Amino acid sequence: MYNFSYQKAASVDEAVAAMQAAEDGKFVAGGQTMLPTMKHRLASPSDVIDLGGIADLAGIAVDGDTVTIGAMTTHAAVAASAEVGETIPALAALAGNIGDPAVRNRGTLGGSIANNDPAADYPAALIGLGATVKTNRREIAAEDFFTGMFETALAEDELITAVSFPKPEVAAYMKFDNPASRYAIVGVFVAKTGAGIRIGVTGATTCAHRGKRLEQALGGELNAAAIDGVDLPVDKMNADMHASAEYRAHLVKVMTKRAIEACAA
Amino acid sequence: MLSINMTVNGQAVSGEVEERTLLVQFLREQLRLTGTHIGCDTSQCGACVVQVDGNSVKSCTMLAAQADGCEVTTIEGLASNGELHPMQQAFKDNHGLQCGFCTPGMVMSAIDIVKRNGSVVDEATVRKELEGNICRCTGYHNIVKAVQAGAKGMGG
Ligand SMILES: Cc1cc2nc3c(=O)[nH]c(=O)nc-3n(C[C@H](O)[C@H](O)[C@H](O)COP(=O)(O)OP(=O)(O)OC[C@H]3O[C@@H](n4cnc5c(N)ncnc54)[C@H](O)[C@@H]3O)c2cc1C
Ligand code: FES
Ligand code: FES
Numbered sequence: 001m002y003n004f005s006y007q008k009a010a011s012v013d014e015a016v017a018a019m020q021a022a023e024d025g026k027f028v029a030g031g032q033t034m035l036p037t038m039k040h041r042l043a044s045p046s047d048v049i050d051l052g053g054i055a056d057l058a059g060i061a062v063d064g065d066t067v068t069i070g071a072m073t074t075h076a077a078v079a080a081s082a083e084v085g086e087t088i089p090a091l092a093a094l095a096g097n098i099g100d101p102a103v104r105n106r107g108t109l110g111g112s113i114a115n116n117d118p119a120a121d122y123p124a125a126l127i128g129l130g131a132t133v134k135t136n137r138r139e140i141a142a143e144d145f146f147t148g149m150f151e152t153a154l155a156e157d158e159l160i161t162a163v164s165f166p167k168p169e170v171a172a173y174m175k176f177d178n179p180a181s182r183y184a185i186v187g188v189f190v191a192k193t194g195a196g197i198r199i200g201v202t203g204a205t206t207c208a209h210r211g212k213r214l215e216q217a218l219g220g221e222l223n224a225a226a227i228d229g230v231d232l233p234v235d236k237m238n239a240d241m242h243a244s245a246e247y248r249a250h251l252v253k254v255m256t257k258r259a260i261e262a263c264a265a
Numbered sequence: 266m267l268s269i270n271m272t273v274n275g276q277a278v279s280g281e282v283e284e285r286t287l288l289v290q291f292l293r294e295q296l297r298l299t300g301t302h303i304g305c306d307t308s309q310c311g312a313c314v315v316q317v318d319g320n321s322v323k324s325c326t327m328l329a330a331q332a333d334g335c336e337v338t339t340i341e342g343l344a345s346n347g348e349l350h351p352m353q354q355a356f357k358d359n360h361g362l363q364c365g366f367c368t369p370g371m372v373m374s375a376i377d378i379v380k381r382n383g384s385v386v387d388e389a390t391v392r393k394e395l396e397g398n399i400c401r402c403t404g405y406h407n408i409v410k411a412v413q414a415g416a417k418g419m420g421g
Contacts, residue, residue, distance in 0.1 A: 035328070036326065100397025101381075102311065102314055102322050103323070
């Protein structure tokens with residue numbers, strides 16, 4: 001890892017100002033992606049701006065039918081939260097299956113979505129639930145937030161402060177995980193809300209996305225058998241040493257069916 | 266360079282570190298607490314697990330600067346008055362190690378498992394909770410047994 005200047009910001013404003021002043025700055029949250037990336041010299045920022053000292057970025061609040069989770073809230077805190085467990089149990093379960101306990105004790109919601117790894121879990125939940133990403137300047141709908149492989153709608157000096165999730169009638173997340181890293185080879189988040197059924201898919205393609213073909217096939221009913229006839233575009237699927245494109249396309253349907261069955265159960 | 270202060274195994278320590286210094290490097294190279302091991306550079310093996318403010322973390326994936334002001338416990342901080350911690354004793358009694366390289370991280374993670382799950386932990390839970398700790402020797406069987414026995418021992 002190359003050296004850098006380090007600063008622990010005390011507030012969002014201070015962090016953003018430090019970023020604007022830096023030549024090639026990076027925020028660090030839990031560091032569970034950033035530090036391995038820097039060790040491998042895939043990133044070498046001039047300045048590392050630590051968000052760990054900004055107390056109001058961490059925390060969970062439920063207001064009516066909306067759960068708002070601060071960007072610096074760890075995966076472990078979301079998994080253990082009674083509020084999240086009651087309002088959106090599928091989200092608490094998703095957080096509790098990210099990586100391993102030590103990763104969950106440091107890794108954060110904000111870091112996960114800012115990084116937008118094509119195999120990360122949270123993006124599927126944000127898309128499936130129709131969540132809103134709040135930054136220091138604006139609110140961004142989840143579907144507009146994830147723009148490509150490791151790409152998001154965030155500007156260089158824009159900081160995620162929180163994400164708000166509307167409470168669904170019922171939801172479930174199913175992932176077929178990579179046995180070494182626990183990242184999703186394919187993960188599917190199914191949510192039924194007053195407005196219909198939404199499906200978020202991760203791991204399958206270069207960027208998490210809405211499973212519109214799957215949603216259409218369901219026509220508003222949580223009926224797993226309706227997925228059988230769906231034709232998914234194999235040429236858009238990722239292929240790597242873990243799974244071929246054909247296998248991933250198959251897994252998307254299997255995980256969707258399992259999530260639908262879990263919703264119905 | 267940065268000046269940092271923390272409490273390690275109950276003792277106040279301070280040091281001057283380069284910004285890029287990892288917590289594991291500070292512990293091993295400056296404090297000479299070499300019980301915490303480094304087994305990978307991908308944050309996957311868990312040989313480096315320590316507790317920071319009571320939570321297990323991979324000390325290879327945290328900057329020393331991020332632990333400034335924190336309370337850190339390493340494997341060296343577990344035994345008291347020459348007596349092994351019940352989890353260490355359980356690893357010894359159950360032959361929960363062969364080469365021993367993964368053991369400090371296993372023991373630190375195991376204590377965290379007991380903290381979150383209590384003193385009666387079933388085998389499936391232990392195996393799932395140890396997903397972040399890799400052992401190349403034992404095949405895990407006796408590690409799982411040791412964690413269950415240690416959990417009982419910690420329960421008193
Ligand atoms: C062994 C291992 C297994 C893992 N398994 C999984 C898994 O199964 N599923 C999964 O989804 N993930 C997994 N992860 C990734 C983990 O969830 C990370 O915690 C997460 O991707 C990044 O979060 P972080 O808080 O550590 O962010 P960091 O590593 O600190 O930062 C990541 C990126 O986000 C930016 N950033 C951070 N916070 C903000 C913010 N508030 N505003 C703007 N930008 C910000 C940083 O600048 C950086 O570019 C795993 C990681 C490891 C090491
Ligand atoms: S050395 Fe920290 S996880 Fe391998
Ligand atoms: S005992 Fe050798 S690596 Fe676990």
